[in-house]
Amino acid sequence: MTPAGRASAAIEVLTDLEARKRPASEALKDWGSAHRFAGSGDRAAIGSLVFDCLRQRASLGAAMEDDGPRALVLRALVSAWGMSPDSVDALFDGSRFAPEPLTNAERAGLSRALSPELPAWVRGDYPDWLEGSFAGVFGEDAAAEGAALSVRAPVDLRVNTLKANRDKVLKALARFTPQPTTYAPQGLRIAPRQGSARTPHVEADAAHGKGWLEVQDEGSQIAAAMTGAGPREQVIDLCAGAGGKTLALAAAMENTGQLYAYDANRLRLRPIFDRLRRAGARNVQVLEGGVEAGLAPLKGRMDRVVIDAPCTGSGTWRRRPDAKWRLTPEMLSARMADQAAVLDAGAGLVKPGGRLTYITCSVLPGENREQVDGFLERHPDFVLKPWRAVWESSIQADAPASADGSDETLLMTPRSHGTDGFFVATLERQA
Numbered sequence: 001m002t003p004a005g006r007a008s009a010a011i012e013v014l015t016d017l018e019a020r021k022r023p024a025s026e027a028l029k030d031w032g033s034a035h036r037f038a039g040s041g042d043r044a045a046i047g048s049l050v051f052d053c054l055r056q057r058a059s060l061g062a063a064m065e066d067d068g069p070r071a072l073v074l075r076a077l078v079s080a081w082g083m084s085p086d087s088v089d090a091l092f093d094g095s096r097f098a099p100e101p102l103t104n105a106e107r108a109g110l111s112r113a114l115s116p117e118l119p120a121w122v123r124g125d126y127p128d129w130l131e132g133s134f135a136g137v138f139g140e141d142a143a144a145e146g147a148a149l150s151v152r153a154p155v156d157l158r159v160n161t162l163k164a165n166r167d168k169v170l171k172a173l174a175r176f177t178p179q180p181t182t183y184a185p186q187g188l189r190i191a192p193r194q195g196s197a198r199t200p201h202v203e204a205d206a207a208h209g210k211g212w213l214e215v216q217d218e219g220s221q222i223a224a225a226m227t228g229a230g231p232r233e234q235v236i237d238l239c240a241g242a243g244g245k246t247l248a249l250a251a252a253m254e255n256t257g258q259l260y261a262y263d264a265n266r267l268r269l270r271p272i273f274d275r276l277r278r279a280g281a282r283n284v285q286v287l288e289g290g291v292e293a294g295l296a297p298l299k300g301r302m303d304r305v306v307i308d309a310p311c312t313g314s315g316t317w318r319r320r321p322d323a324k325w326r327l328t329p330e331m332l333s334a335r336m337a338d339q340a341a342v343l344d345a346g347a348g349l350v351k352p353g354g355r356l357t358y359i360t361c362s363v364l365p366g367e368n369r370e371q372v373d374g375f376l377e378r379h380p381d382f383v384l385k386p387w388r389a390v391w392e393s394s395i396q397a398d399a400p401a402s403a404d405g406s407d408e409t410l411l412m413t414p415r416s417h418g419t420d421g422f423f424v425a426t427l428e429r430q431a
């Protein structure tokens with residue numbers, strides 16, 4: 001397909017998305033099935049353009065003074081793909097498969113500077129109803145923090161120390177030019193590709209098949225390390241899902257002690273079995289029973305309880321940009337109720353002197369600090385351990401400031417740490 005044909009396809013997919021209100025991945029898949037002539041490079045480029053439009057939907061629309069699919073694609077080619085307005089003008093020439101030529105209003109939109117007077121949610125590309133939450137956490141930096149959540153993310157890898165080391169993986173993946181991550185001791189980063197260039201499919205590499213590495217954001221790796229889980233401990237990953245944290249914890253525990261993996265939704269656990277096998281993790285017991293059968297025997301016995309809580313995922317909007325525009329206040333309230341429930345369930349499992357680590361991949365205060373405050377009120381036998389000391393005992397690199405300025409809990413963000421948005425609080429049960 002020509003670049004102009006790909007732009008037409010992206011407009012088509014965005015139009016479908018808007019009309020049918022469904023996930024971008026589904027709309028892209030359907031488009032691919034209906035256009036079998038499109039090669040994998042075409043699909044990747046169309047997908048990248050659609051996702052770039054969604055990441056910056058509010059600011060692209062404001063610049064164009066039009067938030068329709070065609071306007072978003074036009075401006076994304078300039079703002080996100082770095083094309084000049086003239087080259088976009090030349091692309092949209094109305095020839096076969098190309099979009100219609102530009103109007104004068106569209107030409108003006110391609111060069112319009114974004115006014116600093118626009119509301120922070122427009123400049124920062126987040127939903128308007130979250131203006132208060134963003135201002136509450138980030139103050140004057142709300143737009144800048146939002147903007148950093150609205151660009152492409154790198155591919156981060158965690159070297160599985162049960163089977164490999166950084167040098168071995170660096171060599172195996174040399175063609176992707178990975179670099180060591182700034183903070184996570186076993187992390188590697190592959191920088192995001194620009195424009196239509198394809199994101200490397202690391203999971204198709206032999207090194208992944210051999211269990212040498214996992215795809216895991218650096219923030220997630222740091223959060224797992226900050227649980228402090230180590231050899232010979234009794235640890236439960238209470239919201240294990242597909243096992244991203246479980247695998248990191250098993251490696252930190254050097255395959256010793258006992259790591260329990262539990263999830264209220266058994267279906268979510270399904271991929272964990274293959275992943276554990278591939279990674280060579282042998283100290284993990286997946287708890288498939290319900291709360292009574294699975295968790296009751298562990299009451300008050302755990303050195304570490306890890307709660308990677310269900311959340312809105314606002315910290316991962318770089319990777320799932322359509323999710324940010326689909327999020328509603330009702331969904332946020334439902335996640336907050338889930339978080340309080342899982343925190344209460346986790347509290348009962350911690351042994352005296354043991355620790356509960358509360359993690360979200362969200363930047364919203366209702367899911368983070370407010371949950372911790374509510375927990376401490378309901379469970380006066382727990383105290384909050386300031387994050388800096390926890391970081392220093394688990395991560396070798398110097399601790400950067402929390403994105404919200406807190407000395408008690410850690411908020412990582414793309415802008416402040418180059419990671420996805422992650423929140424970590426350490427709660428210790430008094431002996």
Ligand SMILES: C[S@@+](CC[C@H](N)C(=O)[O-])C[C@H]1O[C@@H](n2cnc3c(N)ncnc32)[C@H](O)[C@@H]1O
Nearest residue numbers: 239240241243244245263264265308309310342
């Ligand atoms: C953020 S995801 C976990 C991701 C996973 N830890 C990883 O690193 O790949 C949150 C998980 O919590 C689970 N969950 C929600 N409520 C729960 C509860 N009350 N008890 C245990 N798990 C729960 C969800 O099913 C979901 O799989």
